[in-house]
Amino acid sequence: MRQYRDAKEKHPDGILLFRLGDFYEIFFDDAKLAAPIMGVQLTSRPLGKTGRAPMCGVPHHAWQAYVGKLLHAGHKVVICDQIEAASKNKIVRRDVTRVLTPGTVVEDAYLEPSRHNYLVAAWSRGLEAGIAACEVSTGELLLCQLPKDRLQSELERLAPAELLSPPEIEEYRFDPVRGQQRLKDILGIAYPASVGAQDAPLAVGAVGVVLDYLKQNQTKVAPGSFTVRTYSPDATMPLDAATVRNLELPSLVQLIDRTSTPVGARQLGAWLGAPLRDAESIELRLAAVDELVDAPALQDRLRDVLKPVGDLERLVTRAAQGHATARELVGLRRSLEAIPAVQEALAACSALVTRELAGHVSTAPELASTLARALVEDPPPTLRQGGVIRHGYDADLDEISDASRGARDWIAKLEATERRRTGIRSLKVGFNKVFGYYIEVSHANTAHLPDDYVRKQTLTGGERYITPDLKQREAIVLSAQERIAARELEILHDLGTAVTEAAPALRASAHAIGMVDALLSLAVAAAEHGWRRPEVNAGLQLSIKGGRHPLVERGLPAGVFVANDLELDPDAAQIVILTGPNMAGKSTYLRQAAMIVLLAQCGSFVPAERARIGLADRVFTRVGAHDDISAGMSTFMVEMTETAYILNHATRSSLVIFDEVGRGTSTYDGVSIAQAVVEHLHDAPRLGCRTLFATHYHELTALAERLPRVRNQRVEVLEEGDSVRFLHRVVPGGADRSYGIHVAAVAGLPSGVIARARDVLGELERQRPLEPPDVQLGLPIEMTPDSVRKELEEIDPASLSPLEALQKLYQLRAKLTP
Template sequence: ENKDLSLLATLDLTRTPMGGRLLRRWLGQPLLELDDLNRRLDSVGYFHDDGFRRSNTTALLSHIPDMERILGRINAGLVAPRELLALKEGLDAVPGLVEQLCAPLVGSDAEAGSGETGSDETGSMDWLSRELSPIPEAAALIESSIAAEPSGAVGEGNVIRQGFSPELDELKRASHDARGFIAGLEQKERERTGLRGLKVGYNQVFGYYIEVSKANVAQVPEEYIRRQTLVNSERYIVPELKEYESLVLNARERLDELEKSLYRQICGQISESGSAISRLATAIAQLDVFVSLAEVAMRNDYVRPRLDMGGVIDIKDGRHPVVEGVLGPGDYVPNDVYLSNDDARIIVLTGPNMAGKSTFIRQAAIITLMAQIGSFVPASQAVIGLVDRIFTRVGLQDDLTTGQSTFMVEMVETAAILNQATPRSLVVLDEIGRGTSTYDGMSIAQSVIEHLHNDPRLGCKTLFATHYHELTQLAGTLPGVRNFTVAVAEEDGDVIFLHRIAPGGADKSYGVHVARLAGLPSGVVNRAWEVLSELEESNNSDGRPIGKKSRRDRTPDLQMALFNPAQALADEVKALDIPNLTPLEAINRLYDLQQKARNPGDNV
């Protein structure tokens, strides 16, 4: 799956890792508290209405590191010196963030998409500015103790800033001076002995040594003490060299121990401010999300929804935020949605394949979710009665790990919805029943709608997309059901999908049209037209649509079987690899075969 084509990717313009993680959590945990939601919306509006403030805050947030991660590494003793410098840079940016929260309104973008659902004022950000409490002592400690450009590992003398520890500075000078002496010794000995190839080296076994090539061994002074013979050279030591070696190694060892000890002390002092840093990181993450949602709202012309505890979802000119982002500005066809726990609980949506039914029902759920995380929404106006859960049953897939068929997965998920939904829930069902035979699927779809409508424990707002056009008849017997369809235009045998949702029901699926658009060979398409004509003529031979016939009238000849159903069923049984089926797979296959045996006319 393309992660860029997700709601999270659409809304995520955060500048800090903490903000990105918080936005993800918000999407997974929408709110039910009206006051908390309105405070979030006020905060988004605060930046939505002032482009100058939004731009300045975004620039400051870009300098904030992952404080939560750095704090965790400090507590674990794993933090690197450069991470401490990054933490200090983030702490230094806090006063600027507070200033943006307290500064007067400079420029307003509010007229660009305010809509009627916006509040009269965006409210105060004092609550957040109080959480953005600077920690000057931690910033000052890092500034005074860590070198501006730390290099190498802690203990090599390049991490602690000059002047922080006089003892460490003295060890650095001693080590530097001794190394300088050894480097000067090489040049001095060359001049004294006349051995131009002479060099001073070091290894872990012999320490510092003087190396002379074999050709010049005869010229080596008598005070040189041989320590190692190589193929092309000899290695020597002198008392003066070993004396300075002792100084160098002792200084280095002490320097290593002291710098590591000082670094641990610095990290320990910073960790004492851990709770304050954690609270600050949380506040910065919230600020980052508010600015991100405000920027997305401005770029895409979102409006502030009006939230209440009522039972109505009323969206004017709603748009699917992800699909709109793919299509580009102005190309998406907006649609209205009205659902009420009283008079319009269930929308039965019919229409052609590929016309946008699934996009429409998902759109309503996404807009509701966005409103309940405190985001502005893609619409010209939106009133959202808070829902306690959003249930969806969309898509088709097997669960191979448990041996569940496509239809079984569909039924398990539908059962979970019917058992867990409440009157305050929003339910989105897409093509329930398509995973089984026509009559079984239609029967299940109708019974699900009736249950959602009639069960006193439910009565929840539902969007039900289906290709069973016969279900539109339910609006005549169930007062809470409303029929809608996706409008199309036919011209010279071609179909134009208008993507506009209109009241009423559809009477055709235009499946063969879609097959032609998909590129099926013309011979296949032409034959499909012929078979379709035969089926329609046979199914309506008694003057009644299929949906109005009784079950005992539904004989195999009405299904226009293209082969012998009994023979096909027998062949399928013979082909079963029974020894290699799991018990659950065997039950599923037996269930499928039983359904085909009961409805032989559906096995086409």
Template sequence: MALSPMMQQYLQIKEENPDCLILFRLGDFYELFFDDAKTVSRELELTLTGRACGLEERAPMCGVPFHSADSYIPKLVERGHKVAICEQMEDPAEAKGLVRREVVRIITPGTIDIAGSTENDENIFIASVFATKTQVGIAYGDITTGELACMHLEYRHNLDSLISELVKIAPKEIVYDESSLPENVLAALQDPQVQTYLNPVDSSYYRKALCEKTLMNQFGASSLISLDLDGRTDLVLASGSLLLYLGDTQKQRMEQFKHLDIRESSNYMQLDRSTLRNLELLETIYDKNKEGSLLGVLDHTHTAMGGRLLKRFIKEPLNNQAQINARLEAVDAVVNHPLERNNLVAGLREIYDFERLSARVASGRANGKDLVALKNTLGALPEIRNTLEDLASSALLAEIRDSIDDFDDLYQMIAESIVEEPPFIITEGNLIRPGYSSELDDLKESIRDAKEWIAGLEQSERERTGIKTIKVGFNKVFGYYLDVSKSFSDKVPENYIRKQTLVNNERYITPELKEKESLVLSAEAKINALEYDIFRKIRTSIEPYIGSLQKASASVALLDVLVSFGDVATANGYVRPEVDDSSLIEIEEGRHPAVEQMIGSGMFVSNNTAMDTEQESLLLITGPNMSGKSTYMRQTAIIVLMAQMGSFVPCRRARIGVCDRVFTRIGASDNLASGQSTFFIEMSELANILRNATRRSLIILDEIGRGTSTFDGLSIAWATAEYLASDDHRVRTMFATHYHELTVLEEQLPAVHNLSVSVSEDGSNVVFLHRIIDGPASKSYGIHVAKIAGIPKAIRQSASRKLKELEAQSAPMPATTQISFFDSEIAPEPERVSEEPLPYENVLKEIRGMDINSLTPIQALVRLQEIQNEIKDIDEDSEE
């Protein structure tokens, strides 16, 4: 037995798209067969049926109505499936033989463009990665908004920068050439923190000549020079391959991509994934909520575009002083003009997501409701422009005003053509306003009498027959019919022709009803086809405006963020920071924006911060747990970030010398999946900081060396502090530690300054005041913290006895002790000039032979004291 022609057609399409679920259009349904049907039945919990296919056994089949497919497809894509939409390319009624069918679109996690399939303020980025052994090119785009960007990364030691960028971009899908991608780059893409759908594609997408041609065709350029891509092979291959892949899967040119943004890392502060997480910029660490994060504080945006842009601002603060101050000047104008700010808010609330609306028009997927939303948005723009006239003292706000074109003619065209409440489906009529097309109006007029006759048939038949329950109905199988309950069967007139029998009803037709039906349905088919044709022409006529619409939508998004900053500043009492190119970070009465909101206004204890690479660049902070050290350090970093993204900040006064990067090393957890311990992760993050920090960076270190033995940890912490505070480095650093031994560094290194958290003691009661003061902490109060945490009393009493015993045995470290763990390599010994032993040879020999790992911390400090005394004796003998 042979497969039926239709099933052969299906299997051929499946063979051409083996990694896709094929939604095969059959009339009013999308059907799936064989393994695809089993998969969809399982994933969507739909009934699995069967269909004759020419073989002895029926083919497994599962389907969904075509008009509701948009509610099913996102669920399949979210579960990692690619979906191919296979449509009928001709009218079955007119086709000769088998209906021609083709795949018109392939939907993947990075190309889903279905209303309601994602959060409005979330980008749906798809990325392409090309890499060599030393550099990476990344291109990423969002087909739903028309955003397209690329960037170049170089790597030497590891791929932390690549992972961090991918975490910030958060692409839903990454395409790459598996055959040419270096193994370490592939491992970076597979990092659990990236969390994306990896899609290896054919190497043909990465042919250089094809990528170059694709880019020039996309942007109407005659060479790569005008695109600023000449000689930048990694960017050409990443960007070109992405456009090629999107063209192949979407079966059309990507007209929504009007511009390629080449992102230079020097323009933005570089935030690695640890900093994004540790500072809780977008979500809280433990419950992944927006509330409690910096985003939760700052997001007073009113448009979807503004919400997306705000997230980008948070992930990419500026490095350019002039650009930062331009934003701050705009926020200042918004804050100081409350009436205008309220007017802008009112206007922004009328704005739909016309960044996505424009992209849907460009891709040919906009429906009637999209065009009405676009029209309503355009109607709100003039008032926004007028309000901005009163805020033109800000150069940035004036630039925003000037970038919003006059779209009055486009507004009028849509208003005159599309009805106010159009249906979702654009092929079933009721789209076009009366008076827009005389041909359409004539067609509708031609069946008006027949439709009125049908509309009045129910009442006239009730009066004529005396059957009070007669109803006129319609379905696609039988057309119009008269429904009569069986209890009135004896009153049915002779001219009624029985068409269908139900349990309690009979359905009839009459010759006159069928005549009117034929007239109406024939005309309605023509009307629907004509309305669809008119609608497509209207949609096409909008395409020349796409570039201007995208420019205006980008400006409205920026305005929305700036207004949001103004609202937040006004509501929370934030101030404008002074941002310059100095090496200072000076904050008076700084507050943590998220913590302040959670505990209530007026309850937060504010603190000062003063750092300067020319003077005190390393703040060494000691004090007990739960006293506020971490909050103090985090709030300093967040205030710096807020200032450089152009926001007012929570303090009384702030002066911020621009930071190129903010690094954080706060806490850690085991990565069991990759066999990495807490201490290994801690050391990896520290290594990344020490390799990449510059004199313009800000480093937040919350405990270093706590994951290993005390002496090892103290050594690492000491060496780290010494390195960062040395004259060769002087990186602005906040270093919280429980190693009180480090506090002697203040006397040894001019860049180190001791801070601690004040504590109030009243007998056995201890109160943490959360106030940062000068000087080192006198105690750690660990046992008191254990009490707060609920450790049983008996264990605390035992710990207190042991603490007193250890303190009595310990020898305090003299303040004059000079220890250096700074040198990474031991200097070579000088050549001997005589056979006499060197003065310190015995001491050095003893140190080399010492088993450090077998010493307790107390023993180590005591032995260090003894060694120091031996050296003093040798020095005194030498002087004699």
């Protein structure tokens, strides 16, 4: 129990797995917490005189699966193991041998191949924030300083496995001076400037926290452990959670993921999550993709040579951390051996980016040959049996195993030798656990035995003897296994050190190969889906010919999807109001525009005949009803919060998608808010952003007459008697009615209900005769003459927090509702 307490004291915040015999046991509160997560029985054992201690346990040979569950649930796990062989009379020494946390694990068992696994430290001071994102499994350490209001979306993008931030981590630990010291002491980086962090003190402060945490949790960190880079948040587009969800980014990644390696898959995911903002970088990527799209033979060749590279990045790190198994080291060797073929294949590429990447790919022939000489082709899964290292690699090991083999041979031949020596033909050599090897002679023959025979045991049928020679051989055989295992462990450790030395260059290679793989994936997907190269420029126009929604298109039979055009221009057609009945294809049209822009800015080809894209600084989406129940917000509240966020953050170069704003409330409220939002987007001097606005309030179409940069478009439907047919074609002009009842009929509502609805509609229209659209639109506003408008004009959206904006909207709404 002393050992238990000591271990617990060192890591009070982790769940302690304590090795007892063949089990890892978990006690007390840890047990209560862990048992349900691991799905094992919670039991108890006597403690002291009266009490019982809750406990649970897992078999030691299956511990990884259980630990994985704990890590997934976000817990830190501390392994306390026996650190000496069990012996009879004393307590075995135990100590903490491993600390695993969700953000610092390196084993494949706990990681997803195609996803990053970041340990992130983040904090803010004043208007700025600093981030240090570290991926131990790939040896990547990223620094970033950014405006505080962008911290959240950046964290969402990184999706940390573990986040270290105030108040859980005291703020003084983030002190930049302290961080700088850590950078120097631990990573040997004397000046932040050498990793581009001279203007990012807050990020440097965050690095200090990350490094402290790694040290504290037994991760090896030394100069060269990490590739440290500072990135600018301005280079890429921050995507908020709503947009990631609305544009189904994960599905989009899946659609274009044709990577051959996990490194490439992670890179592709990272690119899609961080679209670029400058035309030059995008063009460079597009050119590299373009070259590959038209070269199917090269595509095939690259895929063939990339596949065997495997997860070079994580293999290298695991080996350098000393956690690689012999099998993984063999895997690393195969990876290394695969690199020259990649280099050769890349020589056939001429795009600038590809050529540059090729320059970063280096082989490590010496390391590869060391590993090849050292390790057998197919090592056993554990070290206990020995047999991991090749004969001829290590003299010490060979000596032990030769001696062992010699002794075994000697013992194997002993029966024959002794029969000859004694002339006793029934003499036998055997082995048991108590006495070890022995020579057995029947009672009849014991009279004339050689002098070196020492009697050990008498049985009914005979006597058992040992000889000094036999004991000596036996000692060699029995100790050999342990000594072999120990020596092999040392050798593996040395191999790990050899990997550590080569690690920085290998990581750079892995990174470059990952990028090539991601580029190749973009090309393969583009060719497969028939996408085209977009044209990007620093202007603000958006022109799409024959655009398609990549995901909806795939869900339909070939050729069924109706392609549509789109023109947006802040100076002319700034806002498109898209009307049409439910199910016409409004949402699809909106999303496809945003997806095309995003894909293009990631350097991908796009699902369109032609796309000319003035780059967006951000893409905002407010789509559909999505209840954020966990946060206790109603649909309408969510809708308004997101709307406020957009109005506060969009700029003239943003692309904004509004799908059915105001739907979550009554019609009057809805129309009023929708109209106010459109007017604001049109008139606010800081905005003027390209906007797509879908609505089933056909009343809004009247706005086009008043606001010069608003255009009406509608999704065409064909009226067929009482029913409608959706053409999914977007054409100029507004819809004049909502076809709600038609749609209800298509959906199969009982005909009685449809007929009644028609009656009610007629009744309502008689009471409130259809007015010309503009008058009708004025209706809600007339109730509170101009005061709403005035108030709106007085608002400075830039100075409002989302919450204030929301309050304002509520106030406005209150004015509109009589």
